[in-house]
Amino acid sequence: MDPIRDVAALRKRLAGLEGARLPGVGSSFCLGAAGPEAGGVRLARGALHEVQAAASADMPAATGFALALALRAVRRGGAEGRPLLWVRQDMAEAEFGRLDAPGFAALGLDPARLILVRARDGAEVLRAAGDAVRCAGLGALLIEIWGTPKALDLTATRRLALRAATSGVTSFLLHRTAQPAPTAVATRWRVTPAASAPLAGDAPGGPSFHATLLRHRGGEGGRPVEGGDWILEWDHEACTFRDLDPLSRAVVPVPAGRPDGAAAQEAGRGEVVALRRAG
């Protein structure tokens, strides 16, 4: 039994000597959309990120955004195929409904990869999350907490962030808060829903978010990253965000030759979506 652990520990040590090749630690991921990419927005793996909703009604959007970020985090970087753990407070279930497996599949996550932990109150959420974030076998950790309890302070988030940095588990703190509380997170996002790009027949499109980057502790090489806000759409098939250009929302096709239209054509988005729905 012990030789396995020894070998695993040795591998970790060797990886450390080789220079931060430990899955998760030191690497980062982007959103996949051109807008945030231009701003140099990359999210570190093995760090704590915060996704806030300003109001209860925005929580579904924030939840979808956090899950999409988690999927981006486990897509590469040595965490492929690892399970995701979601710690959810019972209040969230009463308020927004229970999580549903087909819904995960619609976002591009195989439900069998998810472990759901239900906690009674905020302290229990944080305690379970504190245990889970140390488990290097996890791909990503989602911590959904109701509101901003007293226990969720600078110390608690700092502890989570430090543990995440050691284990390499990318963690996302998801909660609703009116005013930003001091938390030790790598990035902080505020998410509201955005009108989607309509599909054929004026049907609502895919998950769309208005994401605001409120805080970023520094990107590659410690360069400061400007905050910003983008309107993004999640593409579950390619597992990536896309920019949702307000101009391209018109149902009529954008004439070719216009710069925006050309960009959309290049991305191949308009056509793919139209074909999928028309069939």
Add this chain to the structure above:
Amino acid sequence: MRCAAPAEGARGGGRAGDPALDDPLAPAPLVFVEKVQNALRLAAVDRAARRAGLTPGLTLADARARVPGLAVIDHDPAADAAFLEEVADDCDRWTPLVALDTPEGVPDGLILDITGCAHLFGGEAALRTRLLTHLQRHGASAFAVIAGTPDAARALARSGQGGVGRSGVVPPGGEAQAVAGLPVARLGVSAEIVTGLSRAGLKTIGDLAARPGTPLAARFGRELLTRLERTLGREDVRLVPRRPLPECIAERRFAEPIARTADIEATLARLVDDLALMLEARAMGGRAFEACFFRTDGAVRRLKIETARPLRDGVALARLWHERIEALADPLDPGFGFDLVRLGVIRAEPLSPAQVSLDGRAVEEEEVAALVDRLGVRLGRERVLRFLQRDTHDPDRASALVPAGGVPLPAPSPPPEALVRPLTLFDPPQPVEALAEVPDGPPLRFRWRRVVHEVARAEGPERLAAEWWRRPEAAPTRDYYRVENREGRRFWLFRAGLYEREAQGEAGPPRWFLHGLFP
């Protein structure tokens, strides 16, 4: 060898000495009464009352006439049964094979299978003495007889010390001789058979034993013969224990009871190591463990943990027990201390010796399983869950949650078509007030949680009929719509029922519900 120990009287009812009746300081004879056919009759009597000639079945008025200063208590069979269960729990300390003895449908005795246990307590006679002393200390007076079969022990114990002598132990093979003088009623057969036997002049078990079996069976039935053989020790029978037998157990007894949590956890850690050795020798791993804490005053507390995978790693198990004890809503109450701590493996599964693999994945999977165990022990297994997809179109049933530490999941079958489904579902769906085109237009406006949402875009209907093969009563057909409001929030609404059905008078007017939220 087996031992029968019918507990007699309730707690407090058993009195140690034999107080003489004319002693003014002696407590009054105690009787328990119950109402039988509108008359108060004695249900049970204590030793002093028995000495005064009172027997169960007597009316209270008669009893009062004979013994004026009688202490009378209402008979409470439920409390008796509960007390007997407590005693039975406590008797687990002698042997794991404890069964309730229910001669007339009412449990009023215990049968312990002490095969292979007696030497741990210094022999059968010593075990019997210790058992009786232990019971007496907790306020129960009892008779105990050790014999080769449960039936022989029961018959002898219910007849008092009669044929056994003071030791209470029937020597091996001596059952037939010991029970020979007992009345036939002690066989535990029905009253008609007893009457029939006594009419035939067969008063004692010895009378029956001397006769050939075939005529007896022809006259009184097969059951009498079976009982007779068992009571005479010619045929053995297995007990059905009250609790499932553990696969293997490890225990520690303490001359000085322990009470501190740190001591308890240290004891558990040592027991876990013992168990790990036993399991390794069998190439098994435990999936469920139970710890029993026997208090000196006879109360027994049991704790159980279940793990996600077969486990025999001492360190991991000790950590799980630490979590379990820490997470207790009502902490372990040691009272005056625990004098016996026993740890058993309730369920074991094959676990081959660990194999060295250079792939780090095995370690990672084990780490996740350990995390699932730890969280499951702390929060409860029903709070650490995994999703299971069912092959059904009914959104309410499409996904199920199962404990993550359960059986390995079957390979997920991809849904036949990629459906657009919300991330969260309300269970049950929440009623909304909606304004929609009749008969099957999407909603134009709806009010949910006191907020009015103007629908900007909608898609639908997606018509889902109820699974009639599952529910006999006809649930209304649902027309689902995916809608987006002006602010960009997306909802999953449905209309339960169809307008044409209402027009035909088959159902009430359709109603609108909100079933889920899209990100």
